Amino acid sequence: MATKVAMPKLSDTMTEGVILKWRYKEGDKVKQGETLVEIESDKADMELEAFDSGILRKIFVAEGGKAAIGAPIAIIAEANEDITALLKDTPPTPPVKAQAAEPQRPVVTTPPPSPANTAAASTTQRTDGRIKASPLARKLATENRIELRSVSGSGPQGRVIKRDIEAALGGKRSPLPQSYAPVTPGTAQDVELSPIRKTIAKRMTESKQTAPHFYVTVEIDMEPAMAFREQLNKIYESKISFTDILVKACATTLMSHPHVNATYLGDKMRQYGYAHVAVAVALDDGLVTPVLRNCEQKGIARINQELRDLVERARNRKLKPDEYSGATFTISNLGMFGVDEFLAIINPPEGAILAVGSIEEKPVVKAGQITIGHTMRVTLSADHRIIDGAVAARFLQDLKTHLENPVSLVSIS
Amino acid sequence: MPTVSLREALHQAMDEEMARDERVFLVGEEVAQYNGAYKVSQGLLQKWGPKRIVDTPIAESGFAGIGIGAAMVGLRPIVEFMTWNFSLVAFDQIVNNAAKMLSMSGGNFNVPIVFRGPGGAAHSLAATHSQALESLYAHFPGLKVVMPSNPKDAKGLLKTAIRDDNPVVFIESEMMYGEKGDIPEGEYTIPFGVGNVIREGSDVTIVSWSKVLQHVAVKAADQLANDGISVDLIDPRTIRPMDWELIFESVRKTNRLVIVEEGWPFAGVGAQISHEVSKNVFDYLDAPVERVTQEDVPLPYAHNLEVASLPSVEKVINAVNKVLYRE
Secondary structure, eight states, rough: EEEEEEEEOSSSTEEEEEEEEEETTTOEEOOSSSHHHHHHHOEEEEEOSSOOOOEEEEEEEOOTTTEEEOOOEEEEEEEEEEHHHHHSSSOOOOSSOOOGGGGGGSSSSSOOOOOOHHHHHGGGGGGGOOOOHHHHHHHHHHHTTOOGGGGGOOSSSGBBBHHHHHHTTTEEEESSSHHHHHHHTOOOOOOOOOHHHHHHHHHHHHHHHOOOOOEEEEEOHHHHHHHHHHHHHHHOOOOOOOOHHHHHHHHHHHHHHHHTTTTEEOOOOOOSSSSSSSEEEEETTEEOOEETGGGGSSHHHHHHHHHHHHHHHHTTOOOOGGGGOOOSEEEEGGGGEEEEOOOOOOOTTTTTEEEEEEEEEEEEETTTTTEEEEEEEEEEEETTTOHOOOOOOOHHHHHHHHSSSSGGSSSSO | EEEEEHHHHHHHHHHHHHHHHEEEEETTTTTTTTOTSSSSSTHHHHHTTTTTTTEEOHHHHHHHHHHHHHHTTOOOEOOOOOSSGGGGGGHHHIIIIIHHHHHHHSEEEEEOEEEEEEEEEEEEEOOOGGOOOOOHHHHHHTTTOOOOOOOHHOOOOOOOHHHOOOOEEEEEGGGGOOOOOOOOOOOOOTTTOOOEEOOOOOSSEEEEOOOHHHIIHHHHHHHHTTTOOOOEEEOOOOEEEEEHHHHHHHHHHHHEEEESSSSSSOOOOOHHHHHHHHHHHHOOSSEEEEEEOOOSOOOOSHHEEEEEHSSOHHHHHHHHHHHTTTO
């Protein structure tokens, strides 16, 4: 039976999607369950499976083109089936023409090759089951936890080389991010916003216009946390980061501050008995906030493990919708850029966000003596509709206590 | 900073070392009365007299042996071969006596000798007079092999060679004797085993030395730079000892290596470099190591075939394109 394939709703906030890649061309046989097309939503790049088997008879939206949710993007039917009726009640012009869209998309990075794609492309070269890869590519794949098998090799005989791994990493290692197409000096240039950029613009405006923000900053002595981290990494041979410790500290603090771990809902507020902590991850053309669920129950090592995986997939735009939604609190850390403090905008519907600065070496007064210490400044942006100044201050006070006594973050029960 | 030719730099090194140490003397064919086949020893006979600037018959094995014997009893001879091709007549003396005496005499006799002269191809000197023999001598434990690519290095390295307590094979290039370069004022030496970064780059490492470095690799790097390819160009200066860490460090940075040498491919110096790199920095390689060598044939006399046989800018660029996976 002939069926229309419609642009799916891939996230709560998605209104339209961009066709990144058709895995088949018109006339190809497709099987139910196989990836038919790659779509870029406002949050991530996703693969859409074919719901029916048959022949891909018609593609309405070419690669690079856009379609609103529910708009037809293709028809799958039997080879000799009459599809004129379906074609007729479909608008003759596709929602957006590919030719028009293509030059407008300089900010959209090429999606990394996906596993299914690769398998098809390279089976001929891998008849002996061996994956050909340069030593460097193998090392980079291990370091970045990339499955070599999932990377399409562009070297001779399909050899996976450095540039292939870099492509799979979303180009984050390349010296010049491809997303920033240089503007000719002395001219101006209009670049259409990517879906992700549009979402950020909409949601941040909404947040700043509806939630009355106020900001409270506190300075934290980080030497105990530094020693703690060093001990952890030595004992467990791990690579626990300050962000991991911070996530755990926030989660622990949030559990005793239900006013901060909350959402404003007009005539009521929803307080959460769990800490789903989101961590902002910068992308070339925007940012995403992958969510670590139930951090109140998880140890730092587990948080480290899950966060690594989430961040990597966030950079590759491979997050699933439930991995970037549902947070109760967000941490945004710009410390790695040498920022000492900043003010973040609340990520709705959350009630607060923590902006984290760098750990600075500077003179501090301890027991009446000036010594060299390491401090970090964090700023809580809070929604005044549900959080008052003293509430925010007490939250930060507790957070400071936890970070200055990090042993309190270790479960002893 | 004075500018001198490579010939003059070598001359200064010998002259200064003869002034510094009366045990130093020069021996070889036409080094004295004719002022040297390539005029490297110009004026030395006049200055130092026939006891220290000694002409010999055409008998390489004989005068190499005289040098070794003199070194064993405390002198510091410099043995000049008119070209290294003729050293093959003295091969047994260099390999079996000079290189092995210290070991075989249980440390009783060291041989502080320098064998020097031009190596490699010039213009249409044909197969027997055009050989790049560095890999041959570098093969033997007991010999150091030095190959300067410019006047500054030539002077500093030759002085180090003359002061070395063991045999040094010092290979020059007749095509380069007239080439000029700046050298430091006054006394200086350059240690063995310390390479030189001729130019810094980030895309590909090229290791080359002596004449092909200046005549081929540098020009290839220039052309590649126009094409946006940045070459990290390394001159090891001494083949043995080799500055491995300098090469490894560069490969760690660029992830790709091309070796340009004038010798033949089989068991060449580049083969050893390729092995050491694959053994020590394997995980940093993004492409197989490429080598540009002389073609695997006796060098033809015919000019067009000679050019086709030797390393060229075009061959180097092809090799660089290969390791960069450029079409």
